[in-house]
Amino acid sequence: MTSTREQIIQTTCELLELQGYHATGLNQIVKESGSPKGSLYYHFPGGKEELAIEAIRYVGTIVLRRIKENLVQPDSPAEAIRSFIRNIAFNVELSNYRAGGPITTIAMETAASSDTLREECQRIYSEWQAAFADKMVVGGIPSQKARQLAMLIIAAIEGGVILCRTQRSREPLEVVADEIGRLIAITG
Amino acid sequence: MTSTREQIIQTTCELLELQGYHATGLNQIVKESGSPKGSLYYHFPGGKEELAIEAIRYVGTIVLRRIKENLVQPDSPAEAIRSFIRNIAFNVELSNYRAGGPITTIAMETAASSDTLREECQRIYSEWQAAFADKMVVGGIPSQKARQLAMLIIAAIEGGVILCRTQRSREPLEVVADEIGRLIAITG
Numbered sequence: 001m002t003s004t005r006e007q008i009i010q011t012t013c014e015l016l017e018l019q020g021y022h023a024t025g026l027n028q029i030v031k032e033s034g035s036p037k038g039s040l041y042y043h044f045p046g047g048k049e050e051l052a053i054e055a056i057r058y059v060g061t062i063v064l065r066r067i068k069e070n071l072v073q074p075d076s077p078a079e080a081i082r083s084f085i086r087n088i089a090f091n092v093e094l095s096n097y098r099a100g101g102p103i104t105t106i107a108m109e110t111a112a113s114s115d116t117l118r119e120e121c122q123r124i125y126s127e128w129q130a131a132f133a134d135k136m137v138v139g140g141i142p143s144q145k146a147r148q149l150a151m152l153i154i155a156a157i158e159g160g161v162i163l164c165r166t167q168r169s170r171e172p173l174e175v176v177a178d179e180i181g182r183l184i185a186i187t188g
Numbered sequence: 189m190t191s192t193r194e195q196i197i198q199t200t201c202e203l204l205e206l207q208g209y210h211a212t213g214l215n216q217i218v219k220e221s222g223s224p225k226g227s228l229y230y231h232f233p234g235g236k237e238e239l240a241i242e243a244i245r246y247v248g249t250i251v252l253r254r255i256k257e258n259l260v261q262p263d264s265p266a267e268a269i270r271s272f273i274r275n276i277a278f279n280v281e282l283s284n285y286r287a288g289g290p291i292t293t294i295a296m297e298t299a300a301s302s303d304t305l306r307e308e309c310q311r312i313y314s315e316w317q318a319a320f321a322d323k324m325v326v327g328g329i330p331s332q333k334a335r336q337l338a339m340l341i342i343a344a345i346e347g348g349v350i351l352c353r354t355q356r357s358r359e360p361l362e363v364v365a366d367e368i369g370r371l372i373a374i375t376g
Binding site: 018019020022023097098101104105107108109111112113118121122125148149151152154155156157158159160162163165166167168171172173175176178179180182183186 | 206208293297355367368371
């Protein structure tokens with residue numbers, strides 16, 4: 001069973017992913033989570049910023065686990081990563097281009113206005129990057145090169161999601177998947 | 189001399205790039221552009237959405253011209269594009285990580301809420317993509333492959349700007365520049 005606190009966090013995640021930080025008001029979160037307004041302030045006395053930090057931390061952990069689980073197979077980092085990115089493309093389409101890039105918008109919106117949120121986004125991106133790099137290191141790519149490729153991968157996925165949602169097409173992330181796969185293959 | 193209309197558009201561009209669409213209110217635009225409020229409604233009777241469209245169209249054209257001019261030399265597409273992306277990294281740092289990715293935030297914020305803005309972002313991204321693809325075609329890369337590489341380039345730049353601003357470091361775009369350059373070089 002989902003607790004009230006968890007329900008509020010999940011609703012916040014969905015709204016941040018759909019429309020970003022500034023468009024998401026506490027009233028909308030209360031309404032869409034079906035929680036009493038008092039419980040929001042009870043669980044998140046720091047208000048919207050505190051709630052947003054909890055939300056991106058929550059979704060950041062889920063995505064990290066998904067990256068790690070999905071990269072286990074196949075052994076080839078190029079194939080595993082290519083297939084993972086193509087899967088994101090599929091899911092962005094499945095959401096009717098409303099989801100994908102759960103922290104992308106908030107990262108850009110708040111980079112210059114909230115060090116707390118900026119640093120949390122930075123930490124999440126670093127964890128995702130490390131998960132991709134680890135897979136490549138296991139596959140025989142030197143760690144410094146794996147770290148650089150993983151940085152490109154995170155950048156290209158973030159930007160690829162933007163293009164998919166803007167074009168309402170899964171093609172950009174599919175192209176990203178294939179080209180990144182090709183680059184890793186010639187590196188490994 | 190800059191006209192009132194142009195001054196309003198330029199201020200809007202800066203605010204959209206810094207903080208996004210939803211955080212940018214008409215009052216702030218009036219204040220920071222030093223224009224009388226009436227002139228904003230006179231020039232942009234459609235309000236904020238109309239103004240935002242004009243603003244991203246304006247900056248989209250400037251960026252397109254910059255891409256074309258900067259890619260003329262050197263002849264090698266790999267080197268020209270690598271150098272162009274490294275230059276973005278430098279400029280993002282120079283802005284103290286407040287600028288870079290002039291349409292990134294608005295593209296994500298409005299993808300699911302305004303078809304007018306979404307389609308304008310899509311058009312701008314397509315123009316930028318075509319400019320990169322043209323350079324690669326002139327350099328001998330087949331047009332279909334050039335189109336795909338250009339899509340990866342736009343995605344990786346957009347995402348690279350997000351990572352630079354989030355990390356307050358120019359490293360992500362420098363890594364993107366080097367890895368993309370490497371990929372183009374082995375394709376050409």
